[in-house]
Amino acid sequence: MIVDLRSDTVTVPDEAMRRAMIEAPVGDDVYGEDPSVNELQQEAARLLGFEAGLFMPSGTMTNQVAIAVHTRRGEEVIVPEGAHVYEWELGMMATFSGVVPRFVHAPLGVPDPADLRAAIRRSIHQSPTGLISLENTHNKAGGTVLPLDVIAGAREVATSEGLPLHLDGARVMNAAAALNVPVSDITRHFDSVSLCLSKGLGAPVGSVLVGSKKFVGQAHRYRKMMGGGMRQAGVLAAAGLVALRDGPKRLGEDHRRARALASSLVNAGYAVDLASVQTNMVYATVPDAARRASEWAERGVKANALSENSVRFVLHHQITDEMLARAIEVVTAPVPA
Template sequence: MRVLDFRSDTVTRPSPAMRRAMAGAEVGDDVYREDPTVNRLEALAAEMLGFDRAVYMPSGTMTNQVALLAHTRRGQEVIVTRGAHIYEFEPGAMANLAGVSPRFVSAPYGVPDPEEVRFAIHDSPHQAPTGLIALENTHNTAGGTVVPLEAQRAVQEVAREAGLPVHLDGARLFNAAVALGVEGREVAAGFDTVSICLSKGLGAPVGSLLLVPAELESEVRRYRKMLGGGMRQAGVLAAAGLIALQEGPAALARDHAMARELAGGLVDLGLDVDLRSVQTNMVFAAVPDARRFAADLAAAGVLINALGPARVRFVTHRDLPDDAVTEALPRVEHVLG
């Protein structure tokens, strides 16, 4: 019985082409800006997404937190959507590193109401002042949902009126672009900074990029160094990132189709799945005991994550075989009894 790993799109392994590129990578000291492979990766990302500069870092947590450090000062609030990765899964970093606190706005299917965002902005001696607005696209805990471009533009307009910067946690930005049928730069447009992850659906083993305007680059690189992100001969890793960025987006439509197939099959088995939320490569299902269900499925060779007491998540990705869903569904049926 082969194991089918639906826990996350972070479990992918580098392709043979990535391994060859890593083995033969031209390298230098990236802290001195002398690693040619890192420089090529950063230049390509900036060009693809319409920014002046990109800065390569080890993780999406680092790119998000560096953005917070660059945009805010201690004691401010950051407006974030409920369930945002920047708060939920970056273990208290916004408080411990940037010294800022979240101000939550509701976001059904990951989409915030711009008027609620406007109301959440504070500039009063009686409240912590707002320093930044942060969006997430796709929105992980909402189900991997896509924030429409017009919704992002509306929030950006609120930010401009208030004189506030806007950051996008675009860890899965290319999933959003594929689902919307647009280029990645359209999803990134209008933000002051954008974080993208190379090691999720795009398949690289390591790395994220923070897209920045030229005037923020020096400060961002200083914060990267402060947080331990100066990786020296990082071209060994960036070589795989180049392939991920060049070839990875084209493979995402398959992941999305697989997720839709899986969602339909789970519904047919009687599981509660909000099909409206299945927009990219994630499927959330309601079950009575999430941890027990995940453990029983693991024993049957299907790995998933419990995200809450009664909610599980399946994530499709490039390393799953084409017949993964047809193979997994009978095992789910067996666990359901």
């Protein structure tokens, strides 16, 4: 038995998803003629509460296209510390859009709206602020959720300061499940949202960027510039539609299993910040993390060693209770002398 907890991106299409992919009507999406892509874009936009959507290969692309549309060269993007758009998107905001991040303190991934306001720059002697970008759930903080009042506060700051507000919502469906609210209760506060279909929801590839019709029209050009024009992409969009319709209902089970794993790790003597275990991720302090992860992998349990003493476990819908029990057995076993 292999138990892969490295990421929720490791899932593979099930029979129903494969059948949808095989049967998908397709056309040339660069010409806007793929019916499956168009259906996915429309459904994602409607679900999140926006006018239009644009299908792209990855969440990095949707985030960076959004930044390109919202900003001008030489501006700053306010982001919470540890944000994915900075940590894991390879300096793309600087390379492609010519903008730089300005970080705000974000305990458990949650910035104070007052700190967002204080970070705004207007002086001619500084790079002006062009965008505020938040992340929900916040990956590096442990898959943590932005409270609704914080989101509303960020919206008030953005509106009063005349700034656009973007959401890296790669796992925003996890946030909605954790808060037990419709996802639109979260996303309605933003000018644009990036939603990943292959993280948690189970699609093999793809993200959707949503916003106004004008915004998506501008985003279309930047997608093309980045090489994101796909032709008969309906085979991928069909998988995305299944993920969008069926994936959210399973997320609560992922969260339950993450909490069970976290408690077992704590009971075994590992340090886990239980306050950060809010969705499907568990970050644990594990001495000699790379070696321990390698030993676990030899016993069939895969996890990501992120640093010398940190390991991340990510639960997803293809992890059963039996698999979780096996993972707990392996990772909590006494360290060999």
